[in-house]
Amino acid sequence: MSMQVFRTRVSFVLWSVAVLGVQPVWAEGGEPAPGRARELVHLVRQDCGSCHGLTLQGGLGPALTAEALADKPAEGLVATIVGGRPGTPMPPFLGILTEAEAVWIVRELMKGFPEDGGPSPQTSESAR
Numbered sequence: 001m002s003m004q005v006f007r008t009r010v011s012f013v014l015w016s017v018a019v020l021g022v023q024p025v026w027a028e029g030g031e032p033a034p035g036r037a038r039e040l041v042h043l044v045r046q047d048c049g050s051c052h053g054l055t056l057q058g059g060l061g062p063a064l065t066a067e068a069l070a071d072k073p074a075e076g077l078v079a080t081i082v083g084g085r086p087g088t089p090m091p092p093f094l095g096i097l098t099e100a101e102a103v104w105i106v107r108e109l110m111k112g113f114p115e116d117g118g119p120s121p122q123t124s125e126s127a128r
């Protein structure tokens with residue numbers, strides 16, 4: 001995909017966010033609640049890890065380590081997580097996550113992603 005097309009898609013995602021009135025919570029540096037943060041870490045390690053590697057060193061998808069992402073603009077990475085990359089296996093996660101959560105995930109990835117603490121205690125109880 002050309003960079004031009006990619007930029008257009010990124011701005012479309014950002015435009016939709018603005019027009020559809022979804023709060024751009026990242027501007028406020030919002031943190032998810034601790035239980036949700038744990039769920040998000042588990043999701044990234046398991047679901048994203050199924051393509052990006054369980055250690056996020058890359059697999060079908062590229063590495064998502066702090067070193068690999070260092071030179072990439074965070075907004076583009078957030079747009080990729082929210083909207084996916086059409087024409088590639090990278091699926092859109094809007095609905096599973098909010099934009100604010102995608103921003104948080106990118107921030108954590110760029111710092112070096114936390115270890116999986118397992119599914120949240122609530123989730124495992126309700127699974128029993």
Ligand code: HEC
Pocket residue numbers: 043044047048049050051052060061062064072077078080081085088089090091093105
């Ligand atoms: C079905 C496989 C698959 C899953 C699941 C998946 N990805 Fe991806 N992802 C990809 C592929 C393939 C690419 C590369 C797309 C391309 O060719 O541009 C990608 C690209 C990305 C990029 C851009 C990386 C870069 O260097 O530009 C980010 C960020 C990303 N994925 C994050 C995630 C996150 C976070 C999740 C989970 C919420 C996730 N992905 C789940 C396959 C996947």
